[in-house]
Amino acid sequence: MTVPNLTLNDGVEMPALGFGVFLVPDVDAEGAVLQALEKGYRHIDTAAAYENEAGVGRAIARSGIAREDIFVTTKLWIQDAGETHALDAFERSRVRLGVEQVDLLLIHQPFGDYYGTWRAMEDLYRRGQVRAIGVSNFYPDRLVDLIDHNEIVPAVNQIETHPFFQRSADQAVMRSRGVQLESWGPLGQGREDLFTNPILTEIAQTHEKTVAQVVLRWLLQREIAVIPKTVNPARMAENLDVFDFVIADDEMARIATLDTGASTAFNHHDPSSASMLGTTRFDT
Numbered sequence: 001m002t003v004p005n006l007t008l009n010d011g012v013e014m015p016a017l018g019f020g021v022f023l024v025p026d027v028d029a030e031g032a033v034l035q036a037l038e039k040g041y042r043h044i045d046t047a048a049a050y051e052n053e054a055g056v057g058r059a060i061a062r063s064g065i066a067r068e069d070i071f072v073t074t075k076l077w078i079q080d081a082g083e084t085h086a087l088d089a090f091e092r093s094r095v096r097l098g099v100e101q102v103d104l105l106l107i108h109q110p111f112g113d114y115y116g117t118w119r120a121m122e123d124l125y126r127r128g129q130v131r132a133i134g135v136s137n138f139y140p141d142r143l144v145d146l147i148d149h150n151e152i153v154p155a156v157n158q159i160e161t162h163p164f165f166q167r168s169a170d171q172a173v174m175r176s177r178g179v180q181l182e183s184w185g186p187l188g189q190g191r192e193d194l195f196t197n198p199i200l201t202e203i204a205q206t207h208e209k210t211v212a213q214v215v216l217r218w219l220l221q222r223e224i225a226v227i228p229k230t231v232n233p234a235r236m237a238e239n240l241d242v243f244d245f246v247i248a249d250d251e252m253a254r255i256a257t258l259d260t261g262a263s264t265a266f267n268h269h270d271p272s273s274a275s276m277l278g279t280t281r282f283d284t
């Protein structure tokens with residue numbers, strides 16, 4: 001199974017489909033990532049806040065796969081924002097992952113002193129300790145402001161994107177600025193109403209595929225990177241098997257009607273949510 005690459009704005013090639021490990025406890029992460037690598041995944045998405053970087057690192061080490069053949073993303077949490085804190089936090093992540101270089105480093109959330117964090121990440125990029133730098137959960141206004149007042153344009157913005165929250169206008173802004181959209185929660189974080197949706201189910205039946213495969217394929221056809229998470233080996237294979245069919249234009253148009261324009265997970269504009277996230281601490 002060959003996963004195509006997307007070329008980021010700094011020339012780095014990133015597999016368009018990767019494996020997410022949010023909510024996978026560290027003790028399980030090693031086994032899950034090893035299985036994913038065996039199935040053919042070559043792009044792993046973790047974060048300091050997931051507290052499973054060490055497990056991901058053990059899997060990479062044990063896999064026997066050459067380091068340069070695995071694309072590893074991690075993210076800096078809010079409590080580590082600011083120039084000095086971010087450099088220290090990156091070093092802890094790098095050591096936990098057991099790698100010399102991280103492929104993609106993201107600001108996890110647009111809260112706290114993320115301008116200071118970005119300057120630290122620009123330094124890490126110039127020193128070659130990361131191959132690409134980007135952000136996550138940035139709405140277009142914050143993204144454009146960060147771009148206009150710094151030197152390096154984020155390579156990626158990882159944001160919630162799925163059939164119920166499609167982000168087309170946000171994607172247009174990112175395209176105009178050379179920022180790759182990467183979907184988190186591509187499967188709606190396992191929401192039942194996604195897997196039983198009549199439109200998605202009908203399209204899946206037409207192609208003899210599952211709803212999960214249709215959704216991942218739909219995102220990929222929109223040139224959006226995807227990082228579905230599963231701890232189930234059969235689903236790992238299922239989520240990777242999306243390169244042998246094409247969703248037709250009329251089917252793409254039908255899926256477009258499912259957009260609600262709103263998050264199904266988290267409202268970044270709600271002050272109490274911003275405060276809640278900003279004060280949540282992890283063992284980073």
Ligand code: NDP
Nearest residue numbers: 020021022045184185186187188189190212228229230231
């Ligand atoms: P996903 O949309 O990937 O959904 C994961 C859920 O779907 C799990 O409950 C999983 O269950 C289930 N699932 C996976 N594959 C299938 C399938 N083929 N059929 C039926 N159910 C399936 O949600 P995530 O929130 O995990 O998002 C993906 C990744 O994005 C994360 O793991 C993380 O790396 C990243 N992320 C980033 C965020 C950010 O703020 N930057 C926020 C959230 C996620 P099971 O494991 O039991 O199979």
